[in-house]
Amino acid sequence: MTRLTDQAHARISDILRAGETAIDATAGNGHDTCFLCQTVGPTGHVYAIDIQESALEQTAAQLAEADCFHCELICCDHSLLAEIVPAEHQGATGAIMFNLGYLPGGDHSLITQEATTVKALDAAIDYLRPGGILTILAYPGHPGGEAETGAIVEWMNQLPASEFKTETILARSSAPTAPRLLIVTRQES
Numbered sequence: 001m002t003r004l005t006d007q008a009h010a011r012i013s014d015i016l017r018a019g020e021t022a023i024d025a026t027a028g029n030g031h032d033t034c035f036l037c038q039t040v041g042p043t044g045h046v047y048a049i050d051i052q053e054s055a056l057e058q059t060a061a062q063l064a065e066a067d068c069f070h071c072e073l074i075c076c077d078h079s080l081l082a083e084i085v086p087a088e089h090q091g092a093t094g095a096i097m098f099n100l101g102y103l104p105g106g107d108h109s110l111i112t113q114e115a116t117t118v119k120a121l122d123a124a125i126d127y128l129r130p131g132g133i134l135t136i137l138a139y140p141g142h143p144g145g146e147a148e149t150g151a152i153v154e155w156m157n158q159l160p161a162s163e164f165k166t167e168t169i170l171a172r173s174s175a176p177t178a179p180r181l182l183i184v185t186r187q188e189s
Contacts, residue, residue, distance in 0.1 A: 004171055004181040005099070008135040009035050011183060012095045015133045019043040020094035023085060023127065025078040025120055026050060026112065029104060030059030032097045037068035040094070046071040047085050049078050052110065079116035082123035093127040100148060101139040114148040118155050125159070128186040136184075141177035152182060163187055 002010075009032075016022055018041040024033040027050035036046045048071055050056050056073045063071055074084050078098070085093075098120070100112040124134055140149040156166045169181040 004137055004169065004179055005031070007169060008032075008097065008137060008181055008183075012036075012097070012133055012135065013039060015131060015185075016040060016094040020129075021089045021092065022046050022094055023081070023089075023096040023124065024048040025081060025096060025098045025124060026100060027055050027059045027073065028099055029055065030062030032099055033059050033071060034062045034066050034068060036095065036097065037063060037071050038066065040070070042070055044070060047074060048072070049074045049076060049081065049084065051075070051077050077116055078112070078120040079123075081120050082126070085127065090126050092129050094129060094132050096124045096127060096132075096134045098124075098134075098136040100137060101142055101145060111142065111144050112148060113144065114151045117148055118151050121152065121155055125164075125184065125186075128184075130186055130189045132186050134184040136182040137179065138182060139179045141179070146177070149180070156182060156184060159184065 016039045020040050022036040022040055024036055027033050027048040033048040048059055053075050056075055060073060102111045128134060136152055138149040138152055140146040165185045167183045171178040
């Protein structure tokens with residue numbers, strides 16, 4: 001079975017177009033940011049957000065190695081997404097990625113939080129263009145992860161089916177603590 005991150009990339013590759021805007025709401029080590037930059041190409045633009053400066057430093061190194069420079073790195077909580085990504089991108093963004101939990105190789109006590117993640121998702125959904133995709137990698141197996149995942153599933157279940165298609169892809173294990181990929185696609189008009 002393919003890794004959930006690879007599945008998220010594959011799904012986004014089918015939707016995100018060159019020249020578009022994309023958002024990485026949790027830059028982490030920069031892998032998703034780099035993927036988004038390569039997908040939108042030099043005429044597109046990516047906003048990468050992370051609360052940890054060290055994550056953005058790692059992301060900047062990834063981008064430099066891949067010769068991707070059409071990305072804005074923003075150090076803040078993802079719950080401020082609507083305040084930092086210009087309003088002109090609302091309803092016009094091709095893809096938004098969230099990879100929750102903690103920074104791999106970083107301080108595991110610094111984790112994404114249920115309340116701020118739901119606030120970020122509320123903002124993110126307004127940025128999606130018709131046909132645009134939002135992916136969320138959730139990890140219920142770490143402290144705080146189960147509550148965060150539950151809140152995201154509840155949030156997804158409240159989205160109007162006439163406007164959004166939702167789906168859940170589980171990791172190899174069906175254990176309740178197994179990671180999952182949650183996908184929201186805005187319906188075409």
